[in-house]
Amino acid sequence: MTRTDKDRVEKAYLLANEAYHKIGVDVASSERILETIPISIQCWQGDDVVGFEAKKDATFGGGIQATGNYPGRARTPEELRADLDKALSLIPGKHRLNLHAIYAETKGKPVERDKLKPEHFQGWIDWAKARGMGLDFNPTFFAHPMADSGFTLSSNDEKVRRFWIRHAIACRKIAEHMGKSLESPCIMNIWIPDGFKDIPVGRLAPRQRLKASLDEIFKEKMDKDHIKESLESKLFGIGSESCVIGSHEFYLGYAVANGKMLCFDTGHFHPTEVVSDKISSTVEFVDEILLHISRPVRWDSDHIVIFDDELRTLCLEIVRGASLHCIHFGMDFFDASVNRVAAWVIGARNILKALLFALLEPTDWLMALENEGDYTSRLAILEELKTMPFEAVWDHYCLEHKVPVGIDWLDELKEYEKEVQRKRR
Numbered sequence: 001m002t003r004t005d006k007d008r009v010e011k012a013y014l015l016a017n018e019a020y021h022k023i024g025v026d027v028a029s030s031e032r033i034l035e036t037i038p039i040s041i042q043c044w045q046g047d048d049v050v051g052f053e054a055k056k057d058a059t060f061g062g063g064i065q066a067t068g069n070y071p072g073r074a075r076t077p078e079e080l081r082a083d084l085d086k087a088l089s090l091i092p093g094k095h096r097l098n099l100h101a102i103y104a105e106t107k108g109k110p111v112e113r114d115k116l117k118p119e120h121f122q123g124w125i126d127w128a129k130a131r132g133m134g135l136d137f138n139p140t141f142f143a144h145p146m147a148d149s150g151f152t153l154s155s156n157d158e159k160v161r162r163f164w165i166r167h168a169i170a171c172r173k174i175a176e177h178m179g180k181s182l183e184s185p186c187i188m189n190i191w192i193p194d195g196f197k198d199i200p201v202g203r204l205a206p207r208q209r210l211k212a213s214l215d216e217i218f219k220e221k222m223d224k225d226h227i228k229e230s231l232e233s234k235l236f237g238i239g240s241e242s243c244v245i246g247s248h249e250f251y252l253g254y255a256v257a258n259g260k261m262l263c264f265d266t267g268h269f270h271p272t273e274v275v276s277d278k279i280s281s282t283v284e285f286v287d288e289i290l291l292h293i294s295r296p297v298r299w300d301s302d303h304i305v306i307f308d309d310e311l312r313t314l315c316l317e318i319v320r321g322a323s324l325h326c327i328h329f330g331m332d333f334f335d336a337s338v339n340r341v342a343a344w345v346i347g348a349r350n351i352l353k354a355l356l357f358a359l360l361e362p363t364d365w366l367m368a369l370e371n372e373g374d375y376t377s378r379l380a381i382l383e384e385l386k387t388m389p390f391e392a393v394w395d396h397y398c399l400e401h402k403v404p405v406g407i408d409w410l411d412e413l414k415e416y417e418k419e420v421q422r423k424r425r
Contacts, residue, residue: 001399001404001405001408005405006399009392009395009396009399009405010396010399012389012392012395012396013392013393013395013396015389015392016388016389016390016392016393016396017393019388019389020360020388020389020393023362023365023381023388024362024364024365025360025361025362027360027393030356030359030360030393031356031393031396031397031400033324033359034093034352034355034356034359034397035093035094037093037324037329037352037355038093038094038095038096038134038329039091039093039095039096039329039330039331039348039351039352040095040096040097040098040136040187040328040329040330040331041084041087041088041095041096041097041098041330041331041344041348042098042330042331042332042333042334043080043084043097043098043099043100043103044100044103044334045331045333045334045335045340045343045344046073046074046080046083046084046340046341046344047073047074047075047080047340048066048073048334048336048340049064049066049100049102049143049334050073050102051100051102051103051104051140051143052076052077052102052103052104052105052106053102053104053106053110054106054108054109054110054111064142064143064193064334065238066334066335066336067335067336067337068335068336068337068338069336069337070336070337070338070339070340071421071422071424072339072340072417072420072421072422072424073336073340073424074340074424075424077103077105077123077124079424080103081127082420083340083341083421084097084344086341086413086416086420087341087344087345087348088131089403090345090349090403090404090409090412090413091344091345091348091349091352091403092349092352092397092398092400092401092403093352093401094132094133095133095348096133096134096135096136096184096330097124097128097133097134097135097136098135098136098137098138098330098331099121099124099135099136099137099138100137100138100140101113101116101137101138101139101140101167101171101174102140102143103121103124104116104120104121105120105121105122105123105124106120113139113140113144113163113167113170114163114164114166114167114170115170116167116170116171116174117170117173117174118173118174118177118178120174121174121178124178125177125178125181125182128182129181129182133182134179134182134184134185134186135178135179135182135184135186136175136186136187136188136189136330137171137174137175137178137186137187137188137189138171138188138189138190138191139167139168139171139188139190140167141153141164141167141190141191141192141193142193146160146163146164147164147193150193150194150195150196150197150239150240151194151206151245152164152192152193152194153165153168153192153194153209153210153213153214153217154192154194154206154207154209154210154213154245154246155194155209156205156206156209161209161213164192164213165213165216165217168190168213168217169217169220171188172188172217172218172220172222172227172229175187175188175226175227176222176223176226176227177226178226179223179225179226179227180223180226185224185225185226185227185228186226186227186228187227187228187229187230187261187290187328187330188227188228188229188230189229189230189231189232189263189290189292190214190217190229190230190231190232191232191234191246191263191265192210192245192246193237193239193240194206194210194240194244194245194246195236195237195239195240195241195242195243195244195245196240196242196243197239197240197241197242198242199242199243200242200243203243203245206245207245207250210245210246210250211254214231214254214258218258218260228261228288228328229260229261230260230261230262230263230290231246231251231254231255231260231261231262231263232246232251232263232264232265232268232290232292233246233247233248233250233251233252233263233265233268234246234247234265234268234300235247235248235268235269235270235300236299236300237300248268248269251263252282252285255286256285256286259287260286261286261287261288261289261290261328262282262286262289262290263289263290263291263292264278264282264289264290264291264292265292265294265300265332266291266292266293266294266295266296266310266314267294267295267296267300267301267302267332267333268300271296271298271299274310274313274314275291275310275314276310276313276314276316276317277317279314279317279318279321279323279327280317280321280323283321283323283326287326288326288327288328289323289326289327289328290328290330291314291327291328291329291330292330292331292332293305293311293314293329293330293331293332293347293351294331294332294333295308295333302332302333302334302335303333303335304333304335304338304343304346304347305331305333305346305347305350305351306346306350307350307353307354311350311351311354312354312357312358314354315351315354315355315357315358316357316358316361318358319355319358319359319361319363320358320361320363320367329351329355331344331347331348331351333347339413339417339421341413341416341417341421342410342413345409345413349409352397353394356390356393356394356397357390360385360388360390360393361385362381362385365381366378366381366382369381
């Protein structure tokens, strides 16, 4: 960026500061708050959810499918970490990495999922420690012969169910080790693909088995300073269109009864159902919420997050409800039709933009008008806020964090694609 460009950003920021000050918003304070909010970046976007298992019988499945064949997919842990480093250099702030169990590094030796240990993730721990980052973790209940039936923790096959229980227990120990090693609690999130393609006769028994499995998985107490545990629901999936065993109601009940975190994936609900409306209903009953932010298009198709109405509304709802302290932000999409590093950058920057947009709202003033019944003024101010100089503040935030301003990051990404990604065969 030239000196002239920097001067332009600084001048625009000063004008924006004045405009927001007039409506009672402290811009600098909003930026400081944004600095404290990490986005957990999903590793699986970088390699199309393939992972690094050294198994000849590894299979895809469980409703997980990345579409597209854009060149440059990461094929090794080293390539994936290099791509993540590039993405992080283009995203302002300090963030986290979210790993799946299939990203274990076993030195080419097959290690069954129920035998995974912390040592198989030491490369990731060392990488995160060198960057001052935290790690989050997920057991992988899909893409495995033991998941071919479409059932894992709720399976009526005791051998299958026991295998996945052992896998989840192993993952808890790995997650606790990650949190302790990095001095930052690791969020371990459980999502399973279990469900029926056609209308089932018995819905209760699979859910009873799932509850029994979870009870056994969580039986051993873990240090909450090192691990936080979350449960993620889904409305339907490929091959489970008629009934998902781990439904929203099931996990909400289990989380409340057992003191677990609830995960909302923004693509896991009805097309007309929005997560933004669920936050205020849920924070009264669970201590913390995990967000997996995605973008559904007609179904849970895991599109890259864009700066749309629902993303802004979601962040506004969290800020307005003073809920930032109990919300954890993560991304969950996998798109192989575009540059995979660009997908991370676009998604994360949009979430941060939406959070900044929400933090620049004069919430106390609007709340006072609402409590007075002055809905006319409330509506008028909300509409004026849409054209406030938000962009100038965002550009300044990027400048202060030494990442490209505006679309400048794309040139740097294209150079990386040319020099690194396009040379991968």
